[in-house]
Amino acid sequence: MASEQTHSGNPKVDIEYRKKKSAEEMRYQIVSFSMMIFLTLVAFIAVGYGDFSAWFIVPFILLLAIVQVVFQLYYFMHMSHKGHEAPALFLYSGLLVGLITILTFMTIIWW
């Protein structure tokens, strides 16, 4: 947005500042990516090599997936930035309808 534009009056200073900001954000992206890889590895290892009961493993890997998706949405898709109020409303509304659908299908289809 225009309001986020920096105007020091000196384009060279502005670009230095912005490049620094971008590089800083890119570091967060790399951290997010490492976390996502780590969470994926944990989930695969837990299922492939772990000797856990289904009652533990299913909620556990679902939790890992949710954490990973939060990283993806808030960092990779920039939902942590300003100006994402409407996207959050759209996404969470969709998610609400979706979760109700899943709950319905899982409970009443084989009733």
Added chain:
Amino acid sequence: MHVEDKFTAETWPAAPEKQTLEGKNKFLGFWLFLGGETVLFASLFATYLALKDKVPNAEHTLAKDLFELPIVFVATMLLLTSSLTSVYAMYHMKNFNFKKMQLWLGLTVLLGFAFLLLEIYEFNHYVHEYHHTFTSSAFGSAFYTLVGFHGGHVAFGLLWIVTLMVRNAKRGLDLYNAPKFYVASLYWHFIDVVWVFIFTVVYLMGMVG
């Protein structure tokens, strides 16, 4: 600022994707679309969960005997990495570096294409080794609809990004195409979001039984 304006790295705005009215509208409209996509995929997940392992007789292969973790793991790594490469592409877009943006988008496309090839191999394997087809059981229908719909999104995303790359190859970056690149990369991340739930709910939970 207008769409036709020529920019340099110094004059390029900090949020080029939302600098024009068209860009702002695209951004908002695209997120509304992603909200709708969430509902679409959730209903396919709901169908899959309701119909998982629902087969007419004991000759049909069930999820835990069908899936193999190594191939799913490789597919996951490919798609996850392609999400990072598209983040790099947008990083260079914001720094007004068109060539590097194109390079990272190209890498994204290659990784996405490798994922798609792996999925085709996987489906082919299920059909020929296990006779697990779209019409063999309710389980088969639900599985191929959900995972196939995701694969279809990957294929569409690849065509979309390649089209943008080719059509804008000579134009360079401006406020006309910056929102287009940005929105395509959002779509690509969303595909990865859906895949995270597919590998967890379909494959990993399928292995658990």
